[in-house]
Amino acid sequence: MATTTSIVRSPAALLSAKVTVSDHKPTPTVQISRFPSKQPLSSSQLFNSVSNGSRLRVAYQGVRGAYSEAAAEKAYPNCEAVPCDQFDSAFQAVEKWLVDRAVLPIENSLGGSIHRNYDLLLRHSLHIVGEVKLAVQHCLLANHGVQLEDLSRVLSHPQALAQCENTLTKIGLSREAVDDTALAAKHVALHKLKDTGAVASSSAAKIYGLNILAQDIQDDCDNVTRFLILAREPIIPGIQNPFKTSIVFSLEEGPGVLFKALAIESRPLRNQPLRAADDNNGSKYFDYLFYVDFEASMAEERAQNALRHLKEFATFLRVLGSYPVDTTMM
Numbered sequence: 001m002a003t004t005t006s007i008v009r010s011p012a013a014l015l016s017a018k019v020t021v022s023d024h025k026p027t028p029t030v031q032i033s034r035f036p037s038k039q040p041l042s043s044s045q046l047f048n049s050v051s052n053g054s055r056l057r058v059a060y061q062g063v064r065g066a067y068s069e070a071a072a073e074k075a076y077p078n079c080e081a082v083p084c085d086q087f088d089s090a091f092q093a094v095e096k097w098l099v100d101r102a103v104l105p106i107e108n109s110l111g112g113s114i115h116r117n118y119d120l121l122l123r124h125s126l127h128i129v130g131e132v133k134l135a136v137q138h139c140l141l142a143n144h145g146v147q148l149e150d151l152s153r154v155l156s157h158p159q160a161l162a163q164c165e166n167t168l169t170k171i172g173l174s175r176e177a178v179d180d181t182a183l184a185a186k187h188v189a190l191h192k193l194k195d196t197g198a199v200a201s202s203s204a205a206k207i208y209g210l211n212i213l214a215q216d217i218q219d220d221c222d223n224v225t226r227f228l229i230l231a232r233e234p235i236i237p238g239i240q241n242p243f244k245t246s247i248v249f250s251l252e253e254g255p256g257v258l259f260k261a262l263a264i265e266s267r268p269l270r271n272q273p274l275r276a277a278d279d280n281n282g283s284k285y286f287d288y289l290f291y292v293d294f295e296a297s298m299a300e301e302r303a304q305n306a307l308r309h310l311k312e313f314a315t316f317l318r319v320l321g322s323y324p325v326d327t328t329m330m
């Protein structure tokens with residue numbers, strides 16, 4: 001997959017910058033119509049389009065019809081959703097001012113964490129300014145005229161395949177992973193495949209002209225994916241509505257007690273995953289990063305106290321963002 005991203009060094013250069021954010025669409029010319037102020041966004045600004053009336057540009061990973069596009073549109077109903085071929089391109093598109101926000105999946109109620117995005121959060125310096133939860137209802141799609149018994153194989157995003165594991169096993173289809181669910185639908189349609197279906201959304205069926213053979217094929221009807229909204233600047237944390245704060249930290253000592261006590265997301269450190277133990281035997285143990293979401297705003301004293309305390313024994317601590325909780329699915 002070809003990803004060509006021009007390195008933009010000054011805001012003026014952005015006006016003529018071209019970026020290929022997806023190789024499945026004609027190369028879009030990115031026009032930055034607005035340079036957001038350096039001021040942090042307030043939480044009330046968060047869900048609105050920009051004040052001069054131009055549409056907010058929101059990067060997502062995938063092609064048209066992907067769940068991530070639906071999540072971007074749920075977060076910002078009037079936005080221009082900009083497809084990116086990889087998660088990393090979406091991060092870069094925000095950093096290079098080619099778009100205003102990125103909306104990326106971070107965890108799913110059935111499939112678990114999307115580890116790649118946890119790693120990318122750390123490698124890039126964007127801020128979490130919101131979250132959006134999306135109910136994911138998968139369909140089994142095929143070309144018109146193709147019956148269920150004609151299929152031997154199904155294509156989809158690995159998370160989607162995992163979310164439909166039991167159903168696909170029952171039907172007896174072999175699985176093949178592709179970059180996103182809508183791309184699977186597009187591939188099946190484009191190549192007029194007769195023996196291969198796609199697990200994707202009903203809107204992907206509409207966009208690529210496929211037939212819906214089965215609906216709601218996920219193993220649990222409560223299949224929810226949580227997406228993070230990322231921006232160049234943090235928002236000013238509020239206290240008027242429920243806020244969440246996401247942090248990442250590492251510890252001097254082994255992960256043991258804290259890990260068990262908090263049951264938090266932990267990932268081996270990428271640059272230096274193993275740490276020598278103090279036992280002089282040359283033994284090593286994994287050095288962990290802990291990702292914690294807690295339900296409090298950084299504007300609250302109790303959150304500031306908790307982080308001050310954590311800072312005393314953490315070898316590394318970063319606040320990834322303090323943002324309003326998405327209460328739409330509660």
Ligand SMILES: O=C(O)C(=O)C[C@]1(C(=O)O)C=C[C@@H](O)C=C1
Nearest residue numbers: 066067068105157159180181225
């Ligand atoms: O493939 C898509 O349509 C996506 O938007 C990606 C993705 C994911 O990464 O989890 C998003 C929501 C669903 O959980 C399945 C796939």
